[in-house]
Amino acid sequence: MRVSELSVESGVAIATIKYYLREGLLHQGRQLAATRAEYDDSHLRRLRLIRALLEVGRLPVAAIKQVIEAVEDESLSVHHMLGTAQYALGPTIEPEPGEEWDAARGQVDLLIEELGWDVAATAPARDELTQTVIRLGQLGLSSDLTVYAQTAQRLVTEVEMDTVPFDGPREAAVEALVLGTVLYGRAFDALRRLAHESESARRVGGVPENPSVPENVDGSGQPG
Amino acid sequence: MRVSELSVESGVAIATIKYYLREGLLHQGRQLAATRAEYDDSHLRRLRLIRALLEVGRLPVAAIKQVIEAVEDESLSVHHMLGTAQYALGPTIEPEPGEEWDAARGQVDLLIEELGWDVAATAPARDELTQTVIRLGQLGLSSDLTVYAQTAQRLVTEVEMDTVPFDGPREAAVEALVLGTVLYGRAFDALRRLAHESESARRVGGVPENPSVPENVDGSGQPG
Numbered sequence: 125m126r127v128s129e130l131s132v133e134s135g136v137a138i139a140t141i142k143y144y145l146r147e148g149l150l151h152q153g154r155q156l157a158a159t160r161a162e163y164d165d166s167h168l169r170r171l172r173l174i175r176a177l178l179e180v181g182r183l184p185v186a187a188i189k190q191v192i193e194a195v196e197d198e199s200l201s202v203h204h205m206l207g208t209a210q211y212a213l214g215p216t217i218e219p220e221p222g223e224e225w226d227a228a229r230g231q232v233d234l235l236i237e238e239l240g241w242d243v244a245a246t247a248p249a250r251d252e253l254t255q256t257v258i259r260l261g262q263l264g265l266s267s268d269l270t271v272y273a274q275t276a277q278r279l280v281t282e283v284e285m286d287t288v289p290f291d292g293p294r295e296a297a298v299e300a301l302v303l304g305t306v307l308y309g310r311a312f313d314a315l316r317r318l319a320h321e322s323e324s325a326r327r328v329g330g331v332p333e334n335p336s337v338p339e340n341v342d343g344s345g346q347p348g
Numbered sequence: 349m350r351v352s353e354l355s356v357e358s359g360v361a362i363a364t365i366k367y368y369l370r371e372g373l374l375h376q377g378r379q380l381a382a383t384r385a386e387y388d389d390s391h392l393r394r395l396r397l398i399r400a401l402l403e404v405g406r407l408p409v410a411a412i413k414q415v416i417e418a419v420e421d422e423s424l425s426v427h428h429m430l431g432t433a434q435y436a437l438g439p440t441i442e443p444e445p446g447e448e449w450d451a452a453r454g455q456v457d458l459l460i461e462e463l464g465w466d467v468a469a470t471a472p473a474r475d476e477l478t479q480t481v482i483r484l485g486q487l488g489l490s491s492d493l494t495v496y497a498q499t500a501q502r503l504v505t506e507v508e509m510d511t512v513p514f515d516g517p518r519e520a521a522v523e524a525l526v527l528g529t530v531l532y533g534r535a536f537d538a539l540r541r542l543a544h545e546s547e548s549a550r551r552v553g554g555v556p557e558n559p560s561v562p563e564n565v566d567g568s569g570q571p572g
Binding site: 285322325 | 400404425426427430431434437438460465466467468471473474476477480481483484487489490493495496497499500501502503504505506507508509511512514524525527528529531532533534535536537538539540541542543544545546547548549550551552553
């Protein structure tokens with residue numbers, strides 16, 4: 125297809141497609157003449173991935189470029205490629221060396237080891253978790269994250285990773301990982317807040333515990 | 349204690365304390381003389397709450413003011429007060445009326461009803477979830493969030509709400525809710541990404557499935 129059709133099919137403006145071509149995010153089409161090139165499904169797939177990284181992952185163009193490079197470099201394993209995308213999605217945490225940091229990091233590493241997880245020593249989420257453990261401790265909250273970790277493992281193993289097509293085109297695997305990480309993460313966060321509200325109603329809202337009671341007599345289920 | 353001691357005890361600068369007093373976020377001390385006032389534990393507790401809302405919750409001062417008003421208005425139930433804080437923590441989503449929105453919102457409402465959750469019809473997380481369901485559908489991902497909802501419920505019911513002291517000072521309950529929502533949310537998100545990496549290694553990394561094997565021969569457990 126021509127660039128105009130690629131634009132219609134993908135929903136990406138022609139000027140934007142040309143920008144992606146110049147930046148090397150989108151691979152060149154098959155050149156038919158000096159000003160005409162032919163594009164195919166691989167370009168559509170790539171544009172879908174770029175949009176996912178940009179609009180859902182909210183990654184800056186420089187990070188998108190890194191992810192695309194890992195997609196294009198077929199000498200990299202699918203695992204390495206997915207790791208590049210996953211690492212780009214998380215925040216970058218600067219370690220704060222010192223006793224407090226080392227102790228919290230030790231706690232995080234031990235947790236991951238006890239769970240038997242196969243995670244690189246350099247995974248940035250280890251630092252992110254270390255910072256959160258320190259903050260929890262400073263604020264007097266429990267930093268025992270075992271139940272959270274087991275819950276995350278169950279969700280990822282039993283539900284989430286099944287949405288990633290490991291056997292298809294490399295773009296499709298990365299796209300599914302990015303969309304799943306961000307969107308299911310957002311959904312879980314909203315559901316957790318709704319569960320908070322419901323549990324708070326049950327504990328102190330004065331709402332009858334039996335949900336089949338037809339009316340919420342004191343209206344206390346409406347905190348907002 | 350005097351304002352200088354309050355500053356030392358709380359770790360909040362005197363100028364900042366005076367700003368909170370002027371803004372009405374911190375209640376006045378007991379006036380001893382024209383320029384001297386006496387502060388007590390209730391002020392320390394309030395400063396802790398303000399810091400939690402500001403530094404961990406990252407709420408703007410206007411939102412903090414709303415939460416503080418709900419804390420101070422003892423005619424409001426603890427449930428209503430916690431709801432005010434919880435609602436302030438989430439993003440504000442503008443509904444996009446139309447068939448797509450209504451269908452997704454119907455799906456969200458049905459999910460909450462089927463779970464038997466006691467959640468206000470006006471809870472903003474319903475809109476947030478609606479928007480995510482639409483996005484999942486547009487991108488061809490499953491919008492069945494039942495397992496996520498059940499998982500969130502289990503975490504909140506069995507672990508998270510136990511950290512909220514419903515019987516103590518109102519400030520303490522709000523503080524625990526805010527810190528728990530934000531910090532455990534952050535921890536879960538990081539753990540989920542680590543679980544992704546581990547599960548990806550297990551599925552495609554070529555790592556021996558038996559974790560007791562001493563060496564990761566091809567180094568593919570290291571995506572970064």
